[in-house]
Amino acid sequence: MLIELVNVMNDSEKCRVKIVGGTGYTGGELFRILHDHPRVEIVSVTAAGLAAPSEPLYKHWSWLRGITDMPVSEETECDRCGADVVFLSTPHNVSMKLAPAYLETGCKVIDLSADYRFPDPAERDRWYGTTHASPDLCAEAVYGLPELFRDQIKPARLIANPGCYPTGSILGLYPGLKSGMLKPSGIHISAASGASGAGKNAKILFHHTEMTENFFAYRVGSHQHQPEITLVLSRATGINVSASFVPHVLPIRRGILSTIFCAKARDVSLEDIWNVYRDIYGAETFIRLYPLGEAPNLQAVQDTNFVDISLHQDQSTGEIILVTAEDNLKKGAAGQAVQNMNLIVGFPEEMGLLSL
Numbered sequence: 001m002l003i004e005l006v007n008v009m010n011d012s013e014k015c016r017v018k019i020v021g022g023t024g025y026t027g028g029e030l031f032r033i034l035h036d037h038p039r040v041e042i043v044s045v046t047a048a049g050l051a052a053p054s055e056p057l058y059k060h061w062s063w064l065r066g067i068t069d070m071p072v073s074e075e076t077e078c079d080r081c082g083a084d085v086v087f088l089s090t091p092h093n094v095s096m097k098l099a100p101a102y103l104e105t106g107c108k109v110i111d112l113s114a115d116y117r118f119p120d121p122a123e124r125d126r127w128y129g130t131t132h133a134s135p136d137l138c139a140e141a142v143y144g145l146p147e148l149f150r151d152q153i154k155p156a157r158l159i160a161n162p163g164c165y166p167t168g169s170i171l172g173l174y175p176g177l178k179s180g181m182l183k184p185s186g187i188h189i190s191a192a193s194g195a196s197g198a199g200k201n202a203k204i205l206f207h208h209t210e211m212t213e214n215f216f217a218y219r220v221g222s223h224q225h226q227p228e229i230t231l232v233l234s235r236a237t238g239i240n241v242s243a244s245f246v247p248h249v250l251p252i253r254r255g256i257l258s259t260i261f262c263a264k265a266r267d268v269s270l271e272d273i274w275n276v277y278r279d280i281y282g283a284e285t286f287i288r289l290y291p292l293g294e295a296p297n298l299q300a301v302q303d304t305n306f307v308d309i310s311l312h313q314d315q316s317t318g319e320i321i322l323v324t325a326e327d328n329l330k331k332g333a334a335g336q337a338v339q340n341m342n343l344i345v346g347f348p349e350e351m352g353l354l355s356l
Contacts, residue, residue: 015040016085017041018086019042020086021046022046023047024090028061031061031064038351045072048075054073057070078102080105085108087337090111093113096132099134109158110344112333114224118138118227137158142156146339148171163228169191176262176320181265184241186242186263189244191248191258192256194249194254194255194298195253217246220246252298255327256332257298264318270312285350288307296324309322
């Protein structure tokens with residue numbers, strides 16, 4: 001029997017989930033997390049463009065050989081397959097066509113694409129170059145950043161999982177802006193990601209031969225995550241936030257390191273600002289605030305759901321420098337999606353996400 005109100009599951013019930021797009025990087029990471037989740041049953045994995053109507057999932061993820069014979073099937077008719085929650089790990093412009101049909105069946109939908117991250121569909125269309133197929137759902141979708149929107153996520157039926165770059169940048173800036181200690185303008189974000197952020201069907205620019213012993217910026221001044229960062233920060237703080245954003249690609253598989261430059265809004269010490277971050281994030285399981293004088297690195301967050309944050313001050317200019325680190329496939333995508341699932345079905349938020 002399907003559980004129509006999944007947020008009231010009792011202690012013996014499991015959440016039945018379907019993964020759409022299980023052959024992509026985030027889909028594979030979702031399967032990895034959910035396979036070991038103590039309160040989850042994966043009922044279906046689907047994808048597009050398979051060589052056969054159904055194939056063993058280990059043909060796409062070799063680390064699953066000998067662990068599971070679960071098949072991945074062609075996604076055709078938005079079949080719920082008895083799932084309580086459906087994860088759409090699909091490309092931009094695809095989820096907006098699938099989500100309405102899944103919602104009509106009564107299940108909850110967590111979308112890992114950018115299709116519902118903008119309440120105004122026209123703003124999304126401007127940056128992604130297409131006309132939204134289900135614009136009426138944009139205002140309903142809840143932005144799935146639990147540390148800022150936990151109470152709105154819990155009763156939601158459609159979650160817009162945040163972008164990987166925005167996750168670190170938003171969480172890095174939020175306490176300083178919300179407290180009025182950092183200026184909401186003149187912010188500069190320089191972020192570098194592992195190549196998995198480009199997806200499995202990446203352009204030639206992101207192939208191994210081009211990436212090895214290389215480092216470069218891309219989409220300078222026109223990246224779609226810039227408006228996502230400023231829009232969410234403006235909504236969360238009630239202040240009009242503006243920032244420039246430049247993404248880079250590192251010759252590694254996973255991880256994002258962001259360096260954020262901003263000015264103080266008033267005469268406060270670095271210690272005062274750090275104390276605000278401690279007060280706001282002290283109870284957050286997945287945010288680790290570093291002591292003054294220390295800075296995070298990618299090895300500390302790879303394969304985890306943590307965002308590590310450090311605060312610094314330029315001794316010459318007085319400028320505040322924030323450094324954040326996260327795993328783009330975990331907290332930047334699949335891990336955060338499972339964190340959202342835990343919230344909407346009433347599980348402990350960290351369940352399934354603290355394994356070493």
